[in-house]
Amino acid sequence: MTRLTASLLASAALLSLGACTTPVDPDAGPTMAERVAALPENGEISDGDTFTCRRVQITGTRMYERVCARDSEWAEQADRTGEAVNAIGAADRSQVRPFDPPGT
Numbered sequence: 001m002t003r004l005t006a007s008l009l010a011s012a013a014l015l016s017l018g019a020c021t022t023p024v025d026p027d028a029g030p031t032m033a034e035r036v037a038a039l040p041e042n043g044e045i046s047d048g049d050t051f052t053c054r055r056v057q058i059t060g061t062r063m064y065e066r067v068c069a070r071d072s073e074w075a076e077q078a079d080r081t082g083e084a085v086n087a088i089g090a091a092d093r094s095q096v097r098p099f100d101p102p103g104t
Helices: 003-019 032-038 071-089
Strands: 042-044 050-057 064-070
Touching: 032 064, 050 071, 064 071
Parallel strands: none
Antiparallel strands: 042 050, 050 064
């Protein structure tokens, strides 16, 4: 294959990839990521419950993501994590399973 043919194929590939991008609809409103980024670190939700945003490291990477949840959800997650750690420490692996399929 000549250099000219290779460069023409590469150019055609780049042009075709550029045509595949999804246009952004300006009337669509903010995305979920933009709405989460706009939230303050903590606050009150309309029903009187409070929320907190935390930076959580993505497993296996050095990257973080911002996760916002109700304080009651953070407490529930901490309880579940504590129960799992205790079950592992007690060598009782039956409680650690997140899901038991039906019929087992």
